Amino acid sequence: MADALILPIGLVTAGLVAARLGVLTIAAWQQATYRREQDRLTLEVMRERIAEAKKRRNENALAWNGLRKFVVKRKVLEAEGICSFYLVAHDRKPLPPFKPGQYLTFRLSIPGRDKPVIRCYSLSDSPRTDQYRVSIKRVGSPPDQPTAPPGLVSNYFHEQLSEGDILDVQAPRGHFFLDVEQERPVVLIAGGVGVTPLLSMVNAVVATRTQRDVLFFYGVRNSREHAFKDTLQEIVSHHSNIRLVVAYSNPQPEDERNEGRDFHHSGRVDIRLIKSYLDSTNYQFYICGPPAMMETLNKQLLRWGVAEHDIHTEAFGPATVSKAFASPQAPQSARASDSAATAISITFAKSGKTCSWSPSAGNLLDLAEAHGVRIDSGCRAGNCGTCVVAVKSGKIQYVTEHGAELEEGTCLTCIAAPEGNIVLDA
Ligand SMILES: Cc1cc2nc3c(=O)[nH]c(=O)nc-3n(C[C@H](O)[C@H](O)[C@H](O)COP(=O)(O)OP(=O)(O)OC[C@H]3O[C@@H](n4cnc5c(N)ncnc54)[C@H](O)[C@@H]3O)c2cc1C
Ligand code: FES
Known part of the structure; x- marks a missing residue:
């Protein structure tokens, strides 16, 4: 009787052992596959990172500091009063890619002007390494001031610049750009x-x-x-x-x-x-x-x-920046009522002038100009860096993000509002 049971029990045990072994083998195989897949993904991520780093290094190698000379290769009329300018690097070396939406900053020596003039113009084509394009609208006198001089730089581009002329240009920059890696509508x-x-x-x-x-x-x-x-x-x-x-x-x-x-x-x-x-x-x-x-x-x-x-x-242009003081995103001090803010005092140390600031005075550049304090300016939108001054004491806030790089302790007056009393080195 006992002998008769030995065979089935043995078979069942062997089956169980085989099943267990099978389960263990499958688990080991699954683990190995999982590990292989993990290794493959890690390697892929590493490769992508290396490729990205190489790409960035190449882009940085192509970018330039300060001014680079560009030649106007082509000038094309796009519509009434709007002209495109195709620019190639004078040194004919490849151009760094830019992010779609960024702009170029131009430094122009215009006859009759004692100082160079700075203006920004958005890049109007997709990134290419052989040429850039900007498209410029000729700006007339304001409708309510027909005797005022028309826009200086836009008219200079339209009337004075020809194919073959050379321009001084800063590298593309700006925070207003589309992330092409994203898929969102x-x-x-x-x-x-x-x-x-x-x-x-x-x-x-x-x-x-x-x-x-x-x-x-x-x-x-x-x-x-x-x-x-x-x-x-x-x-x-x-x-x-x-x-x-x-x-x-x-x-x-x-x-x-x-x-x-x-x-x-x-x-x-x-x-x-x-x-x-x-x-x-x-x-x-x-x-x-x-x-x-x-x-x-x-x-x-x-x-x-x-x-x-x-x-x-x-x-x-500057109008948006001035109006931003009234927006919900404007700094706290700028949103304060004019009467409450009259307590804010701004001292222009070099000029020896002290005046009071309120939101209706606009940004610190507007305030300086209204009081005869000379601060150079270009874009008046926080992008070119021309209006930078050192802050000797006090705090400022920006009404909009700035494109220009800044050193610690300095401020772009064209987009700045004071947080309290301040002393500026101007
Ligand atoms: C980031 C950025 C990107 C830009 N991209 C583009 C672009 O792609 N294309 C483009 O066309 N523009 C662009 N602009 C605008 C451009 O930079 C200039 O502001 C624009 O061309 C006007 O410059 P302007 O020198 O011709 O005019 P300005 O000389 O600055 O004059 C501006 C206005 O003030 C008036 N004015 C001048 N002097 C007086 C006075 N004494 N009294 C009363 N009024 C006066 C002029 O008649 C004119 O109407 C961009 C600006 C920024 C900040
Ligand atoms: S004038 Fe260009 S940053 Fe202020």
Whole structure:
């Protein structure tokens, strides 16, 4: 009887041992596969990091400090009063790539001026190593001051510069750029010549060959000022992920027959138009245009529920910066009421002047100029670094992010507001 049980028990035991061995073998095999996969992923990440580091090293090797000489290779009229300038390095060495949306800073010696003049212009094409392009609108006298001199540098570019001329240029910089590594859908909103950095962004999306959704709103007065019409139409005709909505604020009689083809709406690019094309607020917004348009849209997008960090704006001039003192993002001191802030005193040590500051006085550069204190300026938007002065005592805050590099203890007066009493070395 006992003998009869030995065989089945033996078989069961052997089976159990075999099953156990099988389980252990499978587990060991799974572990080995898992470890191999982990090693492969680690190696892949390391390779990517090395490639990224090499890429950055090459880019840094191509970038330059200070000024580099560029030759105007080509000058092309894009629309009434807007000209593109194609620039190649005078030393013919490759150019560093830039981030789409960044700008170049020019230092120009203009006949009749005792000092060089500085201005920033956005790069309007996607990054290339052989040439850069900027597109410049000729600025006239302000409508309410027709006898004032027209824009100095924009007119110099249009009237005085020819192909073959040489310019001094700083390396590309700026915080207003599109991260092309991301896939999130993006809304680009351009007003007039503010199209330049956004054109660079859409060109960069095309160059990356991704399917990232782009909705491009472009507001211009009419067909005469409609720069880059063919370029943009060509892009949307070949890329179903990119949509273009053009609005003419003041269409001319000759434009009427082209409604639906060259432009889609009469009127401005406003929040109603934008909402009518979007199914949610889950987009990144990039806006560049006249100060009034940017301020209104910024507020309306926030009110609609767009996250603040998803709204990016670029100011082309000082007006936006001055108005920023009234915005919710402005520093605490700047938001204080004028009467409460009159206690803030600013001393310009070199000039021996002390005056009181309130938000209506604008930034520290405006205040200095209003009191006859000379501080050189260029972009008046925190980008070129010309208006830098040392802060001898006290604290300042910026109303907007600055593009210019800064040393400890200095401040860019064109975008600075005081936090309390301060002494500036000016
Ligand atoms: C980051 C950045 C990117 C930019 N990108 C671009 C771009 O891609 N394309 C582009 O076209 N612009 C761009 N700009 C704007 C550009 O830098 C200049 O501000 C613009 O070209 C005007 O410069 P200007 O020298 O011609 O005019 P300014 O000489 O600075 O004059 C500006 C205005 O002031 C008026 N004015 C001058 N003197 C007086 C006076 N005494 N009294 C009353 N009014 C006066 C002029 O008539 C003019 O209307 C950008 C700016 C920044 C900061
Ligand atoms: S004037 Fe250019 S940073 Fe202030």
